Amino acid sequence: MTLRLYDTSARQIRDFTPLTPGCVSIYLCGATVQAAPHIGHIRSGLNFDIMRRWFAHRGYEVTFVRNVTDIDDKIIAKSAEQGRPWWAIGYANERAFDEAYTALGCLPPTYEPRATGHIPEMVEMMRTLIDSGHAYAADGNVYFDVRSFPDYLSLSNQELDDLRQPAGEGETGKRDPRDFALWKAAKPGEPGWETPWGPGRPGWHLECSAMAHKYLGRAFDIHGGGVDLVFPHHENEIAQSRAYGDEFAGYWLHNAWVTMSGEKMSKSLGNSVLVSEMVRRWRPVVLRYYLGTPHYRSTIEYSEEALREAEAAYGRIEGFVQRAVEQVGAVEPAARVPEEFAAAMDDDFGVPQALAVVHNTVRQGNAALGEGDKDSVTTTLADVRAMLGVLGLDPLDAHWAGGAGDGRGEGLHEAVDALVGLLLEQRQAARARKDYAAADAIRDRLQQAGLVIEDTPSGPRWELGPR
Numbered sequence: 001m002t003l004r005l006y007d008t009s010a011r012q013i014r015d016f017t018p019l020t021p022g023c024v025s026i027y028l029c030g031a032t033v034q035a036a037p038h039i040g041h042i043r044s045g046l047n048f049d050i051m052r053r054w055f056a057h058r059g060y061e062v063t064f065v066r067n068v069t070d071i072d073d074k075i076i077a078k079s080a081e082q083g084r085p086w087w088a089i090g091y092a093n094e095r096a097f098d099e100a101y102t103a104l105g106c107l108p109p110t111y112e113p114r115a116t117g118h119i120p121e122m123v124e125m126m127r128t129l130i131d132s133g134h135a136y137a138a139d140g141n142v143y144f145d146v147r148s149f150p151d152y153l154s155l156s157n158q159e160l161d162d163l164r165q166p167a168g169e170g171e172t173g174k175r176d177p178r179d180f181a182l183w184k185a186a187k188p189g190e191p192g193w194e195t196p197w198g199p200g201r202p203g204w205h206l207e208c209s210a211m212a213h214k215y216l217g218r219a220f221d222i223h224g225g226g227v228d229l230v231f232p233h234h235e236n237e238i239a240q241s242r243a244y245g246d247e248f249a250g251y252w253l254h255n256a257w258v259t260m261s262g263e264k265m266s267k268s269l270g271n272s273v274l275v276s277e278m279v280r281r282w283r284p285v286v287l288r289y290y291l292g293t294p295h296y297r298s299t300i301e302y303s304e305e306a307l308r309e310a311e312a313a314y315g316r317i318e319g320f321v322q323r324a325v326e327q328v329g330a331v332e333p334a335a336r337v338p339e340e341f342a343a344a345m346d347d348d349f350g351v352p353q354a355l356a357v358v359h360n361t362v363r364q365g366n367a368a369l370g371e372g373d374k375d376s377v378t379t380t381l382a383d384v385r386a387m388l389g390v391l392g393l394d395p396l397d398a399h400w401a402g403g404a405g406d407g408r409g410e411g412l413h414e415a416v417d418a419l420v421g422l423l424l425e426q427r428q429a430a431r432a433r434k435d436y437a438a439a440d441a442i443r444d445r446l447q448q449a450g451l452v453i454e455d456t457p458s459g460p461r462w463e464l465g466p467r
Contacts, residue, residue, distance in 0.1 A: 001346045003058065005222075006297060008230060008252040009155050013348055018221050019250065023063070024055045027212045027249065029225035029233065030066040030112070033093035034074040037100045038272035039291060039302070040258035040265030044226050046288060046392075047255045047296040047349075049106040051224075053390050054345050057337070065215045066109040067208060068094055070116050071201050076190055086191055100275035103284045104291070105392045105399050111215050115207035119193045122202055122210045125244055126182050126195075134243040138173025140185030140198035146178050149239045155252065156231040180236050182206045205236035212237075213246055223249035227256055227297075228264065255296045265302065273302065282307060285400050289314040289393060293355050297348075313359070317388070318395045319463060320362045320369070324381040326461070328374050330396055333385035341387050351391065358387045420451065424460045 003016040018024055028048050031041065045066070055062050070090040079086040101108075126142050129135035134148045146152045146160065153160055163178050171181055181203035186192030192199035212220065225234065234252065241248040257264045265272050278287055290310035294300050324331075336342075338361065344353035365380035388394040395401070423442055430438040443453050451462045 001343055003346045004348055005251055005253060006348045008254050011157070014251070016221075016251065018060070019219055022060060024060045024222065025063045025216045025220035026052065026065065026222045026224060027208070027216055027220060028064070028066045028109075028223075029208060029229055030068055031094065031097040032069040032072055032074065033090045033097065034072070034078050036093055036096040037275050038265055039275055039278060039287070040272065041097070042100050042104060042275050043258050043291050043300070044224070044255050045101050045106050046104060046292045048224050048253075050292055050351060050391055051253075051296075051349055052107065053392060054349065057390050062110070063216065064107075064109045065111045065113070065212065067211050068097075068112060068114045069204065069207065070094065070114045071191065072204055096276065100279075103275065103279050104288045105285070105397075107392075113211045113215065115202055115211075116193075118207065118210050118214065119195075119202070121214050122183070122206050123195050125206065125210050125213070125240070126197075128244055129182070129240065132243065134240075135182055136175065137197040138175075140200055141171060141173060141181055142183035142197055142203075143171075143174055143179040144182055144236070144240050144243070145175065146180070146239065147176065149243050151242070152239050153231075153235055155235050155238055158231065180205060180232065182240065205233055206240060208233075209237050209241040209244070209246075209248075212248070213241070213244075218245070219247035220249060222251045222253055224253045224255070227254040230254060253296075256299045258291070258300045258302055260302045262301070282311065285393060285395070286311045286314055292391065292393075293351050295348075295350065295352055314393070315463070317358065317362055317384070317393070320365050321381065321384065321388075321395050322461070322463065323369055324365060324377050324384075325396070327369060328378045328381065331378050331381045331385065333389050333394070334379075334382040335386070337386045337390060338383055341390075345390065354387065355391070358384060358391075361387070420446065420462050424453070424462070428460065 004013050005016050006012070007014045026048065028044065030045075031037065048064075048066075052062050052064050071086065075086050075090055078084075078089050082089065126135060129144065130137065130142070133145070135142055135144050137143075153163065160178065170184065170187060183195065183197065183200050183206065184203055185198055185200045190201070192201060212223070223234065223237075238248060259265060260273075275287075282290075286307070290307050291300065293310070300306075337345075338357060341354045341357040344350040344357065347353070361380055361384055365377060365384065368376035368380060385394050385396060389397065393400075423446060427439045427442040430436070430442065446453055446462065454461050454463075
């Protein structure tokens, strides 16, 4: 089956044809590091991590670029508020994003460039745009002339005459209030980089065009980001890049928001849920399941109940894997996923439909376990692991094994397993001498600690219970 993607620019699902056979190039708008990430920020990284994994499973060589915006108005404002250098704020929050991506099992990007590391590329792009009549300098600022690009607003499907885009603070000398800043003149006390038009810093949009050009060339396959970036960010990227002479992106993919009470999760609204706090309350793999398994174009309405449902659903998958391993060993993932799973993923990354195949396969595996059919258990476990690998949810993957995620999980799990094992031995001894009250007391204490004890033909086993 041909892989098909919903292309925002075409407003329809299109067959995917890469520029270079067997290769996929992806540019994802990454973090603006004025603050630590909430789960709304991290959803985009998770969605595109799953897409990347699926491309790799299909045999593509993937080049994945995710930028870091380490200078902008918000970072400068935070610097003034906190009395800290702009770069210290940016670096601390960049680390927080990296830790969040890692905790939730995202593969590292092929390249992760910072805006401030690509000023020469931006200067060269601005010079070309000015020389070709698409941009102009005024009062130390450089603006893109939107009327010089006839296809402006084609991505967001707006009309230029209906657009209202007032000038930002310090953006003086505009010929048209709808023109956007490629470069902003530095104000007293603000950071700045020297250019032929005076000291200043990048406009938000220019950095992505310059970095996409450097790392992916004049044309690449997929540009991604949150749906809130369609306008003005992605619209402006298209204008400046194509006016510069690049073909730019062939497909535009946008993930939906995480909302609370129907509103986009946002620090400005005071309704954000920091990843660093969430991973203390929930296992990171459960948070990945919760954020990564809805369709990437579907809004997620945050709720504790939905997280508990995700925990229970993943627990059913994890429980089968654990029981299967006890019976047949740690079978390697199958080389290919089941056809129904592949069909769902090929249909615009239909993760919910693909996940339904996972759960159905798990039910079949549980039936095989009950019947003692080791051959079927082996086959089913291999299929389940292959599918979970695509979703980044395989419990036996080294990242998650033993409840990992912070690098210490495996050792912690081993320590807990040894302690629980000692208590289970004492429980077995109590049962052997018919002291059922003592055995039940041990079981109850373990359950109070959040563990579920299951008596199996091969002996008792434990796992974390639902919250």
